[in-house]
Amino acid sequence: MGYKLISTWKMSYRKMSEVKEMLKRKYSLQEIIEAVIMAVEDNPDFQSVGYGGLPNSEGIVELDAGYMDGDSLAFGAISGVRNIKNPILVASSLIKGKTNNYLTARGAEKYAKEKGFKSRRMLTEKAREKYQNRVKENSHDTICVIGRDLNGSMAVGVSTSGLFMKHPGRVGDSPIIGSGYYCDSQIGGAAATGIGEDIMRGCLSAAIVNYMRQGLNAQKACQEALFSYLKRVNNEPKAISLIALDKDGNYGACSTLPDFPFVILDENNQARLMVYRGQEKRIIEADENWINSYQGD
Ligand code: ASP
Secondary structure (H helix, E strand, C coil): CCCEEEEECHHHHHHHCCHHHHHHCCCCHHHHHHHHHHHHHHCCCCCCCCCCCCCCCCCCCCEEEEEEECCCCCEEEEEEECCECCHHHHHHHHHHCCCCCEEEHHHHHHHHHHCCCCECCCCCHHHHHHHHHCCCCCCCCCEEEEEECCCCCEEEEEEECCCCCCCCCCCCCCCCECCCEEEECCCEEEEEEECHHHHHHHCHHHHHHHHHHCCCCHHHHHHHHHHHHHHHCCCCCCCEEEEEEECCCCEEEEECCCEEEEEEECCCCCEEEEEEECCCCEEEECCHHHHHHCCCC
16 A cells, blocks of 8 residues: 545645655655644745734744654644744654653643744734734634554644634644544544534544544545534534544545635645545535636645
C-alpha cells in the first residue's frame, strides 16, 4: 500500500503538492506532517492558523496545537500560547515525555523558550484591522493532517488560532486529545475542525476511531460519528468538519457545511483537492469552477 495523507481545507493544498518531493528526500512521517502544518502556520494569508491568525477579544493571538503518534499513542499539545512561530513543533516535541505532554499558556511559552523554539509577533496588520473593524466572516479553521507511512505507522497533527474574538484563555477542541485529534496505527486516525465547543461535547475524533475499531472504514466512521452526534444534539451544531484515515489507507471526510474542502494524496502521491458536499452527503473532486467560486481558506 502507498503512502497516505489527508489534510483539512484548501489552504493545505500547496504544501501537500510538495509531499511527493519530500518523500523522495526521505522525510519521516512526522517531518511531513510538520512541514504541511508549518507552511500554513507561516502563511499570513490564512487567518485562522499561526502567523496572521485572528486575535481574541483583547486583540491578542492565542494559538493551540496537538500531535499524536499512532504507534506509541504518545501525544503532545499546547494551548493559549502567544508569539510562538510554529506551535506544531512545540506540540510534537512534547510527545517525548512520560508526563508534561500538554502544556498551556505561560508554562508552554516558557518551555518553548527554554527549548529554543522560534518566537514571532503573530498579529499581522491585516489581522489587527479585522479586529478593529470586527470583520467576522470565515473567522476560524484548523489545519489538520493525518498520515500513514509505508510501514503502516500513523500520526496526526493539528494547529489553529481558534475562534476570532474568543475570550482570553478560551481553548477549543484542537489541542484536546480525543476531541480535535486521535490516532492509533492499529486502527486509524481522525481530526476535527469547526466550533470547538460542539466538537468537544461529542469527543468526535475518538468517536471516529472507535467506529473504525468496530470495523467501519474511514468514510463510514466519519458519517456515523457526525450524524449520530447531530441527532443526539438535535442538529444544532452548524460548523463541524471531520477527516479520517483508517489503517487500510481509506480516506474519509464529513461535514455540516455545504462545502468542506480537504486534500488527499492519490496513489501517485499527487495532491488532490476534494470537497465534501454537506447537502448531497457526497465527495466530489474540486474543479476549476469550484476553485474560482470558493471564498474561504
Ligand atoms: N476547532 C477550532 C476551535 O474551536 C476552530 C476551527 O477549527 O474552526 O478552536
